[in-house]
Amino acid sequence: MTNSRRVPAGQPVSKLFTGKRGRLISAARLFLILIAFIVLVLFAAGIPPRFSQELSNIDRLTLLDIGLSSNAYVSIVLGVDLLVVLAHLGIAAVILWQRPDDWLALFVAFTLVLNGGSLPIAAAASSTELHPFWVFLDNSVIYLSLLSSVVLLYVFPDGRFVPSWTRWLAVAWAAFTLLAMFYPASPLSLTSWPVFLQFLVLLAWSGVAISVQVYRYQNVSGPVQRQQTKWALVGLSAAVVGPIFLLLQPEAGAQTGAVSNLLYQRVGPGFFTMTFLSDLSRSTLFRLGTMFFPVSFAIAILRYRLWDIDVLINRTLVYTTLTGVLLLIYFLSVFVFESLFQLVLGQGEFAVVASTLAIAAVFNPLRGRIQQFIDRSFYRHKYDALQIMASFSHGLRDEVDLDQLCERLKSVVEETMQPETVWLWMKE
Amino acid sequence: MGKVFKWVGIILAVILGLGIVAISYIYIVTEARLKKTYTVEVESLELPADISPLERGYPQVILSVCRDCHGLNYAGQVMEDDSMAGRLVAPNLTRGKGGVGAEFTTADWLRVLRHGIDEDGTSLIVMPADIFAHLSDADLGYVIAYLQSVPPVDNELPETRLGPMGRVFLLQQPILVAELIDHNAPRPPDPEPGVSVEYGRYLTSLCVSCHGEDFAGGEQVGAGLNLTPGGDLANWTEADFIQAMRTGKRPDNRDLDQEMMPVRITGQFSDDELRAIWLFLQSLPPRESRPTLES
Numbered sequence: 001m002t003n004s005r006r007v008p009a010g011q012p013v014s015k016l017f018t019g020k021r022g023r024l025i026s027a028a029r030l031f032l033i034l035i036a037f038i039v040l041v042l043f044a045a046g047i048p049p050r051f052s053q054e055l056s057n058i059d060r061l062t063l064l065d066i067g068l069s070s071n072a073y074v075s076i077v078l079g080v081d082l083l084v085v086l087a088h089l090g091i092a093a094v095i096l097w098q099r100p101d102d103w104l105a106l107f108v109a110f111t112l113v114l115n116g117g118s119l120p121i122a123a124a125a126s127s128t129e130l131h132p133f134w135v136f137l138d139n140s141v142i143y144l145s146l147l148s149s150v151v152l153l154y155v156f157p158d159g160r161f162v163p164s165w166t167r168w169l170a171v172a173w174a175a176f177t178l179l180a181m182f183y184p185a186s187p188l189s190l191t192s193w194p195v196f197l198q199f200l201v202l203l204a205w206s207g208v209a210i211s212v213q214v215y216r217y218q219n220v221s222g223p224v225q226r227q228q229t230k231w232a233l234v235g236l237s238a239a240v241v242g243p244i245f246l247l248l249q250p251e252a253g254a255q256t257g258a259v260s261n262l263l264y265q266r267v268g269p270g271f272f273t274m275t276f277l278s279d280l281s282r283s284t285l286f287r288l289g290t291m292f293f294p295v296s297f298a299i300a301i302l303r304y305r306l307w308d309i310d311v312l313i314n315r316t317l318v319y320t321t322l323t324g325v326l327l328l329i330y331f332l333s334v335f336v337f338e339s340l341f342q343l344v345l346g347q348g349e350f351a352v353v354a355s356t357l358a359i360a361a362v363f364n365p366l367r368g369r370i371q372q373f374i375d376r377s378f379y380r381h382k383y384d385a386l387q388i389m390a391s392f393s394h395g396l397r398d399e400v401d402l403d404q405l406c407e408r409l410k411s412v413v414e415e416t417m418q419p420e421t422v423w424l425w426m427k428e
Numbered sequence: 429m430g431k432v433f434k435w436v437g438i439i440l441a442v443i444l445g446l447g448i449v450a451i452s453y454i455y456i457v458t459e460a461r462l463k464k465t466y467t468v469e470v471e472s473l474e475l476p477a478d479i480s481p482l483e484r485g486y487p488q489v490i491l492s493v494c495r496d497c498h499g500l501n502y503a504g505q506v507m508e509d510d511s512m513a514g515r516l517v518a519p520n521l522t523r524g525k526g527g528v529g530a531e532f533t534t535a536d537w538l539r540v541l542r543h544g545i546d547e548d549g550t551s552l553i554v555m556p557a558d559i560f561a562h563l564s565d566a567d568l569g570y571v572i573a574y575l576q577s578v579p580p581v582d583n584e585l586p587e588t589r590l591g592p593m594g595r596v597f598l599l600q601q602p603i604l605v606a607e608l609i610d611h612n613a614p615r616p617p618d619p620e621p622g623v624s625v626e627y628g629r630y631l632t633s634l635c636v637s638c639h640g641e642d643f644a645g646g647e648q649v650g651a652g653l654n655l656t657p658g659g660d661l662a663n664w665t666e667a668d669f670i671q672a673m674r675t676g677k678r679p680d681n682r683d684l685d686q687e688m689m690p691v692r693i694t695g696q697f698s699d700d701e702l703r704a705i706w707l708f709l710q711s712l713p714p715r716e717s718r719p720t721l722e723s
Binding site: 065259260263264270272274279 | 496507597637638
């Protein structure tokens with residue numbers, strides 16, 4: 001007897017998109033391949049302008065110091081980008097190959113293809129050397145990438161907008177990003193708004209996406225989908241943490257002046273080599289870090305039962321949240337202590353020390369609280385297994401209908417152990 | 429298996445312990461140097477009332493050096509910013525918002541330029557005050573008067589700070605300028621401008637940063653050529669030298685690397701000053717060129 005009350009593994013997980021097959025899905029597959037081809041072409045077209053763009057920003061003295069030619073350095077930077085694009089395309093290809101008839105799988109593959117190309121394509125689009133036609137195509141890919149990423153997070157893993165009002169958020173997001181990409185000067189465009197408003201919008205839409213996944217996990221998803229959601233959340237966490245760390249770097253986005261040779265000689269090559277290498281490694285790690293997103297979604301779609309990563313996911317969720325909260329506390333406390341010390345002592349130098357001590361003091365209690373919250377929200381069944389078993393034993397006394405009893409038994413096994421299949425043999 | 433884990437744990441703990449000791453040592457040593465305060469008696473200086481261009485180009489050369497870090501409008505900029513190494517900031521020198529120009533007295537300018545000392549008495553980082561300490565009263569007075577006259581530009585900048593790795597570099601590289609200067613040394617007499625070896629020596633105090641104290645060049649990337657007789661300029665004439673400093677063209681028509689030897693600075697010297705420099709360079713004892721990373 002197979003439990004089919006919830007979507008079983010090995011079957012297409014989408015319900016919204018399942019149904020019509022044949023021509024429509026073939027067309028979708030062709031469209032996906034076409035988009036992948038376009039992304040590759042755009043990446044290739046962006047190489048010459050990006051090459052000169054990167055060459056113009058090079059710190060030549062430092063490259064000489066580490067014995068690397070300018071061309072070799074730029075090739076490394078572009079090579080990492082190519083690696084990321086190809087890895088995204090490769091993962092999308094595997095998903096397409098493994099789940100050719102699953103609409104949601106196709107949508108995930110579509111999103112991955114666009115996501116993989118969006119960063120290098122965006123860098124190329126900012127170049128003045130590129131023909132307006134290519135810029136238009138670049139912006140189209142970036143637009144579709146922004147749109148599909150958010151929509152995917154709203155509909156994953158069953159293809160439905162849950163709660164249903166999130167569809168309107170998706171529509172609003174589509175409008176915002178459309179204006180931002182193609183009519184940046186419009187007063188309705190995000191790019192013409194103050195930075196804090198832009199940040200607020202991004203926070204709201206991504207916050208809803210994460211909340212939607214949590215809501216689904218707790219109220220809608222079955223065991224299989226819950227397992228998929230966990231993988232998706234790992235990818236999401238990595239996707240969120242990477243940019244946060246990049247943004248927290250003081251030099252992120254800051255314009256620094258060209259270093260004169262006099263300054264270089266006085267400070268010594270070591271200092272500039274250090275800054276160069278840390279910058280290079282940070283941007284490389286960020287690029288490679290974007291791979292968490294496709295890998296985790298691919299696992300969620302294809303192999304969600306292959307590894308029990310509950311411990312990893314649990315720790316990832318706990319420490320990602322902890323890092324975010326601690327950073328927030330740190331910055332707020334630096335601000336508060338600095339103002340306070342300035343007011344009382346006339347100097348704010350102790351603010352960093354006080355904030356660091358505050359962080360050290362709250363670290364453990366906070367970690368405990370977050371751990372509790374995560375366990376309560378995502379691992380309830382595991383930790384409540386004993387209670388479930390006790391409740392089942394208690395219920396057995398009143399149950400006289402054999403079919404009902406079987407259903408309840410399956411349900412308990414499913415809830416506590418989350419097996420792929422449940423079979424129940426009974427002696428006639 | 430348990431033993432393996434135990435030993436791995438012990439090794440990691442030892443490494444961690446040594447790391448903590450090393451970091452503590454670096455922090456304590458560098459903090460003492462960074463926080464060390466200097467008390468100097470800043471001499472008085474009369475500033476020229478007229479800052480119209482001089483016959484002597486040297487003050488303009490110094491101002492070009494200032495612009496290299498503080499920007500074309502002297503409004504300052506962040507030169508380098510890295511969480512591990514640190515942040516190097518060339519402050520806003522104008523009277524605009526965030527600039528030091530509005531509050532700096534002549535004594536403040538002298539404290540910074542001749543002694544490399546900040547308002548709180550600690551050493552400035554990187555600022556080449558050890559070079560400016562050699563400037564005559566006349567030249568330094570002109571530079572200060574000029575800086576006081578530049579149009580105000582609003583530009584608020586963060587402060588220079590050293591990160592953990594920056595502190596390690598501090599142990600290897602003399603970047604605390606106040607440490608390099610003898611603050612009690614008597615002021616050397618002002619040199620007599622002219623085409624002389626002595627005046628050439630005075631004008632080349634800036635060159636030692638790249639070409640070395642003995643002018644034989646350096647070993648690190650970007651270090652200067654060997655300027656001593658028989659060195660890299662062995663086949664050059666005085667005219668070749670002046671042309672190279674003015675146009676950036678070597679006698680063999682190759683370009684001087686403008687990133688390392690910028691004409692925007694050397695081109696400010698007057699002809700007589702360049703002749704004096706050439707004369708001084710020819711008077712140096714010959715030295716062998718040092719192998720550089722580039723070569």
